[in-house]
Amino acid sequence: MIMLAAQKFAVWCLLATDIHFLAAAIQTCETAWFDEADVTGEGDSELLKDLTRMHVARICSDPVDMEARTVSGIKSQHTRNTFHIYSASEGLLCLNSEQEQRQCEDFKVKFTCTGHFCSECQTRWFDHDDPTGNGDYELLSDLLNMYPGGICPQPIAVEAQTVSGQPASNTSHTFLNYDATYGFSCVNADQEGGICDDYRVRFTCPEEFCEVSEECRTLWLNGDDPSGEGDVESIPQLLKTFPGQVCRNPIRIEAQTPSGIATSQTGDTFMAYDVAFGLACINEHQEDKQCEDYQVILTCPSDFCQSCRTQWFNLDNPSGKGDYETVVRLQMLHPTLVCSQPVAIEAMTVSGNPAHRTGDIFQIYDASRGFACVNAEQPGGRQCQDYKVRFTCPLAFCSAATD
Structure with missing residues (x-):
């Protein structure tokens, strides 16, 4: 009897350990903060049913936890408010009529989700x-x-x-x-x-x-300078200045000075810096200085690259200092297969993973120079993956090849 009890206890301990391990292994993730309602005469309402309707796919339908703070950052438990509703399954509702000598604060909420929503x-x-x-x-x-x-x-x-x-x-x-x-x-x-x-x-x-499985990057484009009111690299103006080299609906935009300094390091303030407009830096918005001169590169949908594409090239691998697939080298080795002035470039690993999904840092990735991933520049001391590239050329290049 004693032996049987000991065996049952041992089994129970193993089950408890497994349950604890599984609970710790459950993947959870935190949403953004949501603040949809201001404090009205009735109070503040941040109910889950309303938030999920207004923010489709940005909140899971069955959160496992909720946190609330005032819009100024004070945790809900440190306020003097009493809540009519406060739960992960319903959200937050604070009624002025239920408060003592004060109205509800203006709250924001975020949720903890799990499972498929996170992954x-x-x-x-x-x-x-x-x-x-x-x-x-x-x-x-x-x-x-x-x-x-x-x-x-x-x-x-x-x-x-x-x-x-x-x-x-x-x-x-x-x-x-x-x-x-x-x-x-x-x-x-x-x-x-x-x-x-x-x-x-x-x-x-x-x-x-x-x-987005495939996408392509343009040349670095510099259509303006800050000598007048500032440096404006707008998508409409770039389309006029660089015909055939700019997509109308870019996915992403990056900017840097011609010497390679990132926008985050220049100290400039931007009136616009997005794919809808492009980049705009206005001199009078800066403190005691004029804007830097900027160039931009656009990431375009894959259909922008489909008009006159080359084959895929894989000249190098990362076994040495890194993976270098440069335009100069490709043109030397394949002068009839690569145009002298590509308008876009695509890169992916030899296994088919798009370059922008790998997390590698690229020293070069533009249509005029090609592609370079340097092992020494990768975080965590890891090595670059093995990449292949292909280019989009002017239509005249493909027309000449068929003549």
Whole structure:
């Protein structure tokens, strides 16, 4: 009898361990903050049914947790408000009539989701910072600059874990930010009796971000300079200045100075910097300086590249310093197969993964120079993948080839 009881206890311990492991392994992710209703005469309403209707596909239908703060950042539990509804399954409802001597605060809410919602269109893990300074900052704005094309500009969720694989929610740390709009930050000074762990993050993107399997990049385009009112590189003007070399509906835009300095490092303020308009830097909007001179490169839908495409080329592999598929070298080896002035370039791994999905950093990736991925420039000491490239040429190049 004693032996049987001991065996049952041992089995129960194993089951309990498995259950605990499975619970810890459940993947969760944090949405953006939502603030749809202002405080009215009745109160503040941030109900899940209303939010999911207004933000289709940006909130899961069955959240497992909810957090609420005032729009100024005060946690809901630190306010004096009483809530009529406060749950992950329903959202938040604060009624003025139920408060003592004060009205409801203006609240924002975010939800914790799980399962398919988090993993349907997911990026790779990113670990840009560590806690050796003020803390660990894995900010979306920084990661977008470092990994152009590797993250959607408006994620619907973010997941964070330590580099050893422990979910952020299972640690004892307090996070300054942990949401899809901002990213993640853990400040050492906010922790009790220690510093933050080293964290990594990955994002969940809208489905259409993953549906783009092929895309192509233009030349670097510089149609204006800041000598007048400022530097304006608008899509309509670029279409006129560079006929046949600019798509009308770009997917992404990147800008830098002709010497290669990124926009995030110039200190300039931009009136516009998006695919709908292009780039606009106005001199009078800057503090005690004029705008830098900028050039832009556009990422276009795959149909922009289909008019006059070359074959795929794979001259190099990353076994040495990296993978170099440059225009100069390709033209030397295949003078009749590559035009002298390509208008677009595509790159993907030899296994068929588009370059913008790999997370590698590219030293060169434009139609005028070609492609270069340098091993020494990759985060985490990893090696570049093996890439192949093809080019889009002016229509006259394909016409001459058929004559």
